[in-house]
Structures are given as structure tokens and as C-alpha cells.
Amino acid sequence: MKIKNQDFLKKENRSLVLEIILNQGPISRAEIAKQTSMSPTSASRIVASLQENKLIREMNMSSEGIGRKATYFIPNEHSVFSIGVEIDQKVIRIGLMNFIGKLTILKYFDYQSIDPVATVQFIADHILQMIDDENLTSDQIAGVCIGLPGLIENDKGEVKLSAQFDWKNIPLQEMVEEKVGFTVFVDNELKLKALAEYISDPEPKKAYMAMIGFGSGVGSALIKKGEIYRGEGNFSGEIGHTIVDPYGIYCPCGNFGCLQTYIAEKFLLDEASKTKEIENIQALIIEYENGEKWARNIVDKAITYAAITINNVVCVYNPDSVVLAGSLIERFPQIKDQIIEKCENQMWAPVMKTFQLRTTKTGEDGVVIGAAMIVLQHFIKNIHEKSGV
Template structure:
């Protein structure tokens, strides 16, 4: 076997052992060897390396139910590795420091405007990271990288934002610029894909084999998890359901096409339609009009909820998942719509043979989902490289 193949296998084995410890701790060396098929010697070598580097530690613990002798079990040190997760959205950037369990140690944010350049945004991210390190007393030596999740088509390997309608960005070398400003390795991915990863590891999709995550907010998108892996497609654009055409004679979308699905659901489109009748600045104002029984507001939101239910039917018919996770700003701000969407699904829109084949659940991670997922992706990249 060539040396680079051997090096690759060593890195993969190390990552596999680390992930097993992370997900199933406390665990014995023998159990790791049994799960992976690696030799006890290989497992012991990897565990010893991880122990010396301060990532794991061994403790003697009693066997289950208090019977038998104590065995040596391996646990992860939660703050052995810290990563930075960043969520970039149309109007705001959220930044958080994430430990190896996906816990948010501290976080901050700053507002964005549509006119902000990529350079200004990246410089502000670097400034906030520095402020949070000092404010939250973060150990710099433990920070292993930055993960960024944002809406759009992303070249993950190159760290380039190929195209983001919401941010107005095209061909932005985001990972490279972040590394230049912070000195940290950076990885960039689609926001819903990293959020789906977070839900798979510690949220609503835990234990699921085939999950679709849907995001309804400033845009509309989806991510598909198959056997614990994100399905990406050829160009990492799988799941861009918001730009499927539902009416070729419909409203114009930011992407330049007419009648995209998201023009009937997303927040900017709803506010644009509402403002034709009455100046409405925020989605909160629109929902307040609905609660007051204003007919046009009821119509706009009821139509949006119907299109959300139609979206669920479409992805269920296409992918046959065991669960569908609903997420995004609309669900986070107005949790009452979850039941309305679910009722619409089961009373009107879900194809009958599939009605009992899946569950509809809410995101457990809410506004932290993207920064958690981004941070965990950065950690995975670090362990793959090291």
C-alpha cells in the first residue's frame, strides 16, 4: 500500500474512533474494537494518542447494574476541542463557541444589511470572535477552526460561496479570507445542511435513518439525511426546493425566475405582498394583523401555510423519509403554526398511502441549530486533517 493511502487510513481510523467515543461514551477499548473491526492494538494506539493530546481520558467505572468488576472506560473531555460556528443570514450574523458535545459555550450576533460587502461581513465576524474570546474567557489553544453556514450554493471543498440569492454574493472565497483574518482553518457549507447535521447528532433527527429537514424563513430550503449522511447532489445544491417552479406565471423571485415556491412562503415575499395593502415592516406585524382577524393578512398567511403543507407532501412523496423536521424563523417565532401545518398535511395534502409512514416534528435546536452544526463540521474537518 502506498504511503499516502496508509496515512489516509490512519486518519480515517482515528476519526472513526473519536466519533464512537463522542457518541457512545463511556465506552471500553474492547467495545470500540468490536464495533470497528480494528485490532485491539490499533484501537489502543489511537486512544493513547487522543489521551496524550488531551482529547479523552480513562476512568474506572462499575459495570451495569453494579455487577462485575470495574472496567476502564473512555470519555471525551468536553472542552478539549472548541470550534466556532457562524450563521450568516440576510439580516443578521450569529456566532457561537461550540464544545465537542455541540453545547454552545457563549454566543453573540451583529446586524447585517443587504448592502454589506463580503469583506465587511468577514471583518466583522473576525472582530466579534475576538470580542467573545475575551468576554467569555475562551482558551485560544483549544479553538480548532471556524464553520460557517449560509443560504446558497457552496463549494464545500474550496470554501467558496458560488451563489447566494439572500446575501447577494457570488464567487466569494469565504474560507480563505476568514483564515487570513483569524489564523483559523475555516469550512463553509449550506445552512440547512449543517442544521440537519446538528439535528441528526443531537436534535430531532437523532436515531433517524432517513430525515428531511425543511426551513421556512427568509428563504425556503431542505436537506436530506440518509443513514446519517447529508445528501448533497453533484454540486452540493440538493435540497434547493425553494426554487422549484409552482407557477410559471407567478411572482418574481430574487433568483430572477417567476413563480418559485419560496415566493409564496418566505418572509420577504409575504411582507412585499402585504405592503401593497398596508405598510408592514416585520413578520411580527403581519401575524398581529392576522390575529386581529384582518382578512388580507389571514389570506396571505393561510396561503403560506398551505404551501408549506404542499412542500411537505412533495418531499415525502419524493424521498419517503421516516421523519420531517420543520425549522426556520417562521416556526421559531410563531410556534402555533406547527399544529396548523400538521393539520393541513393530514387532512388535505399528504398522499394517503404515505400518511402513516413518517412523523412531523419541530426542530429541537431552533435558533442555535446552524451555529451548532457549523461548529461540529469545523471539528470534523479538524480531525480529518489531523
């Protein structure tokens, strides 16, 4: 109930000046003061303090004009780094992001996560190795964020349920923090990917961006004015278990007709295997394109349900943009095209023209990018606590 008093403003202003330099640098003290309505003295004081902490540095600008040259400031990209990690089906991705939001290293490791303890050890070893290889000191690391599919309680950093790995109630944040010694966050992969997509998009920002992922599972995520919509326990958007036919296919969760049973990879392969042993989705798509009747029926049904999913997500969230993601979209553009075409039939007419539809631009790297970005965001917002700036 407290009003925003001077003390609060001061803290907010520090983060704000840093954000302006990150987004607009090179920029002068005068311009910062103008944009923020701060006094030149306050702007100079904050800039000096950020410079002392090596988060920003001066830049020499040649000028055509005459008179005293202004000093310009840019972020010091090598000052602070963040680490993004994705635990995926058969691969672990680890990326290092510099202070201006660029991934400087991104490594893929073939790794099948089964035992959480082993996975934690694997991740921690590779993080520490990466920091060592890059000659970074631990105080240059803003933190680590790990993204994975499932119900992730991000405030506790706990994996409540991840069906893909058969993990339940795993205190992943605590386990990794113990090994690496930095701040660790844990989050749902699709939410991180949606954030990455939102921030990376050069187009004017949308107010309500929904992402829908079709791959090993089905999920959705919503970015509302730059913020992840989480819900009470961070499992909003878990559409895989919305019921789209109460007399439909049996789902291991105990219900009939959960959306995932019509479209997630495992279920498509289960159906295919009743006709022919099939190794993976790529093999199924080949059969489909060869015109095999059984493969056409399975894939056509999945396409119909994907279009229905887009309709249902749009009806519920009323977004102004929808971004399609996931391996089915990213690896099989011909399937993506058919899903979009099918939307013409399946969308409720009044919502048809209310949003832009596109596919991801960050692709397979999106989760790592989003994970590293959320660490940086947290660092910038809490700059007054962390660095005493």
C-alpha cells in the first residue's frame, strides 16, 4: 500500500538508465537525462556508478560539428554473462550470453536425461568447463536458467512433473546451485522460448503474443506486454491435457480425448505402429508424402487437431500474434503449411483476422536464448541489490 517514494524511484532509475544504454547506446548523459526526465546531476551520478562497476563504458564518437564533444556510453558486453540450458528429449543445449544479449557460445550434447542426479552433474560439469574455457570469473556470471518441458514451479525452482523424463518433485534449482555456486532459475521451456521469440522479434512489439508448440508434447505460452503469463503455479498453457473429445483416445493421465493424444509425437507413432513399425516422425512424414493411406489418415487428423488448437488458444487468450513452434513445425514446413491452410476451416470467423500467424525465428535455439535472457533481465532489474550500483 506504500506509494512509490523517492527510494523506490532511485532503485528503479538505476535499472532504467542501464536499460536505456543497453537498448540505445551509444547515448550521451544529456540524452539519458532528457528521456528519463531526470536532472543532469542524477543522470551523471548513475552513469558514473554504472561505469565504475564496468557494466558500461565510454565510446569515442567522431563528430562533424564544432564545440565540446559529448561523451557517449555503450554497454560493456564482456562485463556480465548469463547461461541458458535446455534439457530436451535426447540433447542438452548450453549457451553463454554476453551482456548485450548475444549468444557467444552454444553447445549441443547428445544426452538422454533419465536420472536427475546424473543430469545435474552433467550440466554442472559442462557449465563450469565453459566458464573455465572462456577465462571468466565467477562474479562475471549473473546466473543460470534451465528450461525443460513439464510443470515447473519457477518460484521454487522445482520440477513438479515432467512426463518426458518421468521426473516428479525434483528440486532442480537447489541441486544445480549446490554444484555450480551461482544463482539458478528453472522454468518451463515453452515459456522461455516464447520470451526469446518476443524479445528477438525485430517487428513492432505485440501486446499479447501466444506461442503454440507441436512436438513431443503440445503446449502453449502467452507473453503479455513483454511478461510471461504464468498463472498460480507456472503451468498455464498446459493444453496437452485439455479434453477435445470425452469419448476419444485414452490418455495415460486417465482421461479420454486429451489433446496430446491426437498430435504429440509419441501418440502418432503409437498409431502408426499398429500398421507398420515406424522409427520416428520423419519416417511417418515420408510415408505420408508417398501417399500411404494409413499415414495420410494419421497425419491429416493431426493437422486438423493442430488447426483446432490454434482456434482454441485464440478464443481463450485473444492474442494479436500467434507463433507456431516445435519440431513438427520447425522440421516439416510442408506440414506447417497445411496446418495454416486448415485454419481457414477451423477458426471461428470473428477471430480469424484478429491476429498475425507466423513460425518461430529462434528455432531450436529459442529455449537457451530465452533462459539466458531471463537471467539477464533479473540481473538488470535487481542491479541495485547485486552490485551496489
